[in-house]
Amino acid sequence: MPVNLHNMDKRLTAMKVKEIREMVKDNVLDSQIRMAAQYNKKRVEVDIKENDLVMIKHKYIHTDFAKSLLIGKLENRNIGPFKVKKVFNNGLSIELVLPENMRRHSTFNVNQVIKYYESKEFNQDEINMPKPDIIDGKEEFEVEMILDHKPNFSRYLVKWKGYPNDQSIFCGCEKSILNHLELSNGNLLRNFLS
Structure with a gap:
């Protein structure tokens, strides 16, 4: 029985396309593994739980509240501390208790906050604000x-x-x-x- 060259060409093309797809899939997986390894070199697991205190990085606040802080060269680059209300998305997102005058959504990514540690060396009680x-x-x-x-x-x-x-x-x-x-x-x- 004679072989149809036209059908054989289609089979070869289909096999070649399948090989190319497999090669691309392998390359994408290799690339993802390399990117994850590079990302994880500097990544530090943040252990933030409910009722912890955190500071918000100033560059993530874009409100009148943040503009009022007038960040200078020697000023603090973080705002807070604020209490953590809720942790979700496997610890990647947190909800904070924010003051009413901040007028901002209270959910932040953990990369946008820094855990607040109270200093035992320096007493950092709340500022004694005058009563109205x-x-x-x-x-x-x-x-x-x-x-x-x-x-x-x-x-x-x-x-x-x-x-x-x-x-x-x-x-x-x-x-x-x-x-x-x-x-x-x-x-x-x-x-x-x-």
Whole structure:
């Protein structure tokens, strides 16, 4: 029986394609193994559990809250500490308890945080923040300085006296309050109001 050359050519092509696919599959697997080995050289397992304290790396916070911190050359590059509320995705993601004025989603990848260790050598108790004055039944805080402003919305980033920078928030201000601040802080507001 004669052999059909046309069918034989198709069989050879199919076998060649199958060989090429197997070779590509092997190369991809080898590449994945090499990449995993390189990645795992520097990877450190992070052991973060619920109720641990962590610091958020500043570069992962893109809010008014973060802008208020005015990171300088010698300033802290991390924000916190914050309490871990929940750990999920096999320890790759964590949910934090964040302050209300942060206005950011509370879920972070473990690469975006650093575990916080309290120093036994240096006592790092919470900063003794002054209690607000109660005037006409409302809590009143003393303003130390205005860090930034949003002129279109009449909102000002206010640093409160006796509080750390991470407690600064954007506030809406009335004209009478601004006049009082201008009198108490000299020319501080003129730059923002013009």
